[in-house]
Amino acid sequence: MKKIIDFFRKKNKYDDVIDSPEDRVTAFISHWYEQWSKAQRKMGNDVDFDYWVDLISDVDGAHFAAGSSSGSRNSFGSKADYDPNVEKITECDIQGNVASVSTEIYEEALKSSKYHVYDLEFDAEKGWKITAISTFFHPPKSPVIDPDEHAGIFSMSISDAPFMGREDHINLNENTLFQAERNINIPNLDEGVAKLERIGKLRIRSGVLGILDFGYDIYDFEPLQRKVNLGDYPVETVTIHNRVAGIRVKFNDSEQPVKWYAANTPSGNGVYGVDAGNLAIFDVGNLMGLSRIKKERIFNEWCLNGKPELVSMVDEDDCVISTSGFGDGAYPAFWGVNAQDEVISLYIDFMILVRETENGLFESV
Numbered sequence: 001m002k003k004i005i006d007f008f009r010k011k012n013k014y015d016d017v018i019d020s021p022e023d024r025v026t027a028f029i030s031h032w033y034e035q036w037s038k039a040q041r042k043m044g045n046d047v048d049f050d051y052w053v054d055l056i057s058d059v060d061g062a063h064f065a066a067g068s069s070s071g072s073r074n075s076f077g078s079k080a081d082y083d084p085n086v087e088k089i090t091e092c093d094i095q096g097n098v099a100s101v102s103t104e105i106y107e108e109a110l111k112s113s114k115y116h117v118y119d120l121e122f123d124a125e126k127g128w129k130i131t132a133i134s135t136f137f138h139p140p141k142s143p144v145i146d147p148d149e150h151a152g153i154f155s156m157s158i159s160d161a162p163f164m165g166r167e168d169h170i171n172l173n174e175n176t177l178f179q180a181e182r183n184i185n186i187p188n189l190d191e192g193v194a195k196l197e198r199i200g201k202l203r204i205r206s207g208v209l210g211i212l213d214f215g216y217d218i219y220d221f222e223p224l225q226r227k228v229n230l231g232d233y234p235v236e237t238v239t240i241h242n243r244v245a246g247i248r249v250k251f252n253d254s255e256q257p258v259k260w261y262a263a264n265t266p267s268g269n270g271v272y273g274v275d276a277g278n279l280a281i282f283d284v285g286n287l288m289g290l291s292r293i294k295k296e297r298i299f300n301e302w303c304l305n306g307k308p309e310l311v312s313m314v315d316e317d318d319c320v321i322s323t324s325g326f327g328d329g330a331y332p333a334f335w336g337v338n339a340q341d342e343v344i345s346l347y348i349d350f351m352i353l354v355r356e357t358e359n360g361l362f363e364s365v
Contacts, residue, residue: 031063192240
């Protein structure tokens with residue numbers, strides 16, 4: 001029966017097994033462009049997504065591994081994303097049954113280039129298939145931060161940097177948030193159990209820390225203004241309803257902080273924006289050695305799990321990434337200190353286990 005179905009199944013020239021990663025990528029680009037051109041001729045400016053999905057489904061089925069796709073089904077532009085006339089292969093790296101193919105697209109109108117990196121895997125029956133495509137506007141192997149900026153960034157962080165006070169409407173308490181397992185019943189949140197969990201140790205070798213959304217490009221990066229001692233430090237999270245209410249790094253595991261200051265950058269106020277549902281705390285020294293493509297792959301791999309996790313940029317466990325509360329927004333980070341103003345902890349509050357008083361003051365619960 002299978003032979004009969006295969007005989008009558010509509011076959012195209014891209015169904016054949018392809019034995020090299022470069023040939024697979026070349027075939028995908030050509031096939032995608034053919035389907036896009038066909039759709040453009042038929043639809044003009046009146047996009048029929050049902051028609052486009054049918055066309056692009058043929059592309060995805062021919063060139064991608066099971067569970068992967070080009071991601072083109074929900075968008076159709078007047079300019080082709082993949083065009084064999086302008087997209088050229090620049091590099092191919094094969095490591096056993098996986099490969100990476102890099103391409104460059106020079107955009108004459110903008111006098112600049114765009115880059116694609118195709119990840120592929122080899123199947124003995126189906127040949128090379130694409131598993132993911134990443135897009136960059138800088139060379140993929142270039143560092144996430146220009147080496148010329150490294151010295152200036154490191155100089156922004158000092159051991160005795162002055163503390164910045166918290167905003168007046170913030171009265172959050174790390175000790176209240178990071179308690180052992182407890183029942184929570186507050187307005188605007190379903191009753192549930194808040195759980196405290198230790199997920200590992202963050203390795204800090206430069207003493208300079210950073211906080212940012214790991215899913216976006218890095219622009220005008222600044223580290224935390226206050227430097228910390230080198231070491232491997234416990235990381236803890238508090239979760240409720242499978243959401244992270246807070247994450248912290250403990251620099252002193254035997255003391256509790258007694259007051260808190262904003263964990264600010266030199267020009268910031270200790271509040272960090274989120275556009276990709278996460279925030280990361282990391283060793284800035286190792287961020288300097290990270291390439292754009294490696295950063296992309298670390299984040300994509302973390303997204304498969306989507307839970308607070310220690311990841312390795314350059315050194316083992318030199319970064320921790322966490323989902324951010326209810327998602328995108330802006331979240332405060334704090335230094336917890338003892339009575340002598342010695343740093344005990346660094347924590348981010350994702351504003352889940354909080355309540356607002358009649359006076360507009362946010363308190364931990």
